[in-house]
Amino acid sequence: MPPTVDIPAARPQEDARPRVSDIAARLERLPMSGYQRRIFAIIASAWLVDQIDVALLTFLLGSIVVAFGLTPTEAGQLAAMTFAGQLVGNILAGTASDRFGRKAVFQVTMVVWGLASLAAAAAWSLPVLMACRFLIGAGVGGEAPVAQAMVSEIVPASVRGKYIAIMEGFWAVGYVLSGAISFFVLPYLGWRWAFVVVGLLSLVMLAVRRSMPESPRWLAEAGRGAEAEAVMATMERAVERATGRPLPPVPATMAVAAVRPAPRLGAVATLFAPEYRLRTVMAFGLWFFALIGFFGLNSWIAVLLKERGFSIVGSVGFVTLITLGGIPGFAAAALLLERAGRKPTTALFLVCAAASAYLYGNAGGDAVLTVAGVAVTWLFVAGFVMQFFMFGMWSCLYAYTPELYPTRARATGAGFASAFGRIGAILGPMIVPVLVRDHGPATAFQVGAGGFLIAALLVLILGVETRGKVLEAVSH
Template sequence: MRLADPPPGPDLAAAGATGAIAARLERLPMSAYQRKVFAVIASAWLVDQIDVALLTFLLGSIVVAFGLTPTEAGQLAAMTFAGQLVGNILAGTASDRFGRKAVFQVTMVVWGLASLAAAGAWSLPVLMACRFLIGVGVGGEAPVAQAMVSEIVPAQVRGKYIAIMEGFWAVGYVLSGAISFFILPWLGWRWAFVVVGLLAVVVLLVRRAMPESPRWLAERGRHAEAEAVMAGMEAEVVRATGRPLPPVAPAVALSVATSAAPSAAAPVARANPVATLFSPAYRVRTLMAFGMWFFALIGFFGLNSWIAVLLKERGFSIVGSVGFVTLITVGGIPGFATAAWLLERIGRKPTTALFLVCAAGAAYLYGNAADQTWLFVSGFVMQFFMFGMWSCLYAYTPELYPTRARATGAGFASAFGRIGAILGPMIVPVLVQNYGPATAFQVGAGGFLIAAALVLTLGVETRGKVLEDVSH
């Protein structure tokens, strides 16, 4: 069903067309078709998180193989995050300019080939270069995936589905640990990179079926293409549900068109997605998002990049520490599921703050556990809240910005997080050497608490709102 003609004038006509596309998307019921598209995006997310997590489980073996000092090990861990920082910025801005689908494909090729190359690394510099490229590909995929899911899934379940997608990271961590646990004793760390690189090839072939975002096409003025993609999606939903589509809500289209209408006061911000992030309308949101990601990732990666090494110092073997980390990471699976439910039940702000604060408490308890039983219990709870926290970050961030700058905003916020991720693994070994292993978990707890404070004081609530309304 089509709406009435948009208002006259080129800019207002574009706003009206954008509003029509958004309204048609929002009236679509969730069906097997949207879930299939979501599964394609989430499957890629799963495999690339397996690759990111590998170093957590392989670092002990790599330290032995190359005879690395603690400083060199920290630098190797930091290279992945440095690559993610670059990928976040490049792919986020490229996606807003060139489209979601093409950039999404390129990111998979980059990190898949880099993973295969890492298996043949003959020196530390070569391995560091490979991990940097893996980071570029994986980091580039993140803002594009967030934008795609948020732009295709209706507002009433948008947060839940992005949180579920991010929850595949917890599954990826567990699978990464399982791959490492079974491959390390028999084939060594190089073959773990081979396995993940081959998985990337399979997912790349599946991913080719993903459509372009009609919201992005409409925003770019490519209305014929947006109409074609939108009509195809509507036909697929009708086929999947076996029922006619509900009518388009004119109020939604009008509200979106009003939000999307250009402002004479901010022409540069509309033309430049980076300028949009720092324009008066979005400046506070950008400060909150950048700070939230920075401190949350200092906490997370400051802990997780060194957790297997710290366990080794407590008497675990390399394989034993990998098995222990894999088991406690299982706690992240119910964690992201709970976060997905709460994001739609009580809202983005309270859920994000709750998981950050609880992650801080669990990290402190883990760092001060007296025996292996409490080490396991507190570690399981810690992973429950830390992986739930990730679901909150990824669900919340893309909702803060308009379509023209959504991937750019998500990419830049994530890039600030990668700065924290780089600093965390480099700061922690120094503190551990001077003050003991528990210091790593105190740093993590502090980072989570600061991020929670930023969300509570500067954040806006986005639950259940159409993207164009909440991002206006």
């Protein structure tokens, strides 16, 4: 049983500031309504456009290689710049969000990657394009821990994992839309206009985000009690209007905090405090090995298909189609995260991603050019299944990580874990061309599968279960 604390019916007259436990209890007793879903939709739709931009290079890399006459090493370096930017963005925006608030940092990240995307369309050399991709990565990477923290702090514990998993489902939709934009824009306007389209979308989402509230949990934790109370009261009135009935009372006793108060440490120091140390090792390793597998394979998948005989446009279309498998993958992960739990679901998707990546790497073989019908059919099935589990894996990572840390370090923990993942994402696209050159494409997929298996072992050995627990209870 999680530890409990008593929540008084009324705060003492001399202390008008709401405590963190008060805010948590009031948030957790709110039924899900159209109001919370609207906030979630704003975060998720912005997330959708972000991922369109991140995925764009997967589909445009073949054209950019031709336009700039890149060697495989240079192409790998270009792909790695996005992840280098994400690493920096994860750390800076994650820590800034815990210090300055969720809403402001969320807005800044959108401006950074939107302007960088428009600048990428005008890039006249490889170094300029690499700089633009770095900034795109910094903006989108900074957004990730902030979005995780916001959704986890607003949505009740009973459905928290499901909603974060659904948010990640927009990532798969964004990936597919990125492929669709590339498929229709590339033949007629070229790769530069694909960046223009995505940059313009960012302006629309920036306007939408302005209506988002600040996290009342963060405001209370930061000591800004009057603002926390104002936002909380606004949310309560909005939920009452949305549901058309009075809110349930705040329970007299609720599992929202540990019996022994946690020491007041800085956000980064908290990650390495004794009670969080093993969680941090698990989270950092999980992200590193999962992303070295995912991006090592996906950044090069269209290029590998081109080497197997597909045209540039044909390989883009094929990757777009198999990526559709990620959408039911997210849905399945959202269901299992709440029913089976975070730990077993995360391990299951990682193990299945490893198996399907191995199968995809060995699908079709040299027969793809001579027996096109049969080979492409098996290649499609194997690729669809691989994307099902790899994209479902993302739901697990994003649902699980922010639950491991307290509010004062939640975005920092998610940001640092994501940053370790970006190190893997940087290494993956660099390792793959060497493996392909020396040992063939199948070896690259085998190494990616190994990364998924190591990540699964870390979860099984060091992971803790967080399903259905109030954030203030599970983070102590």
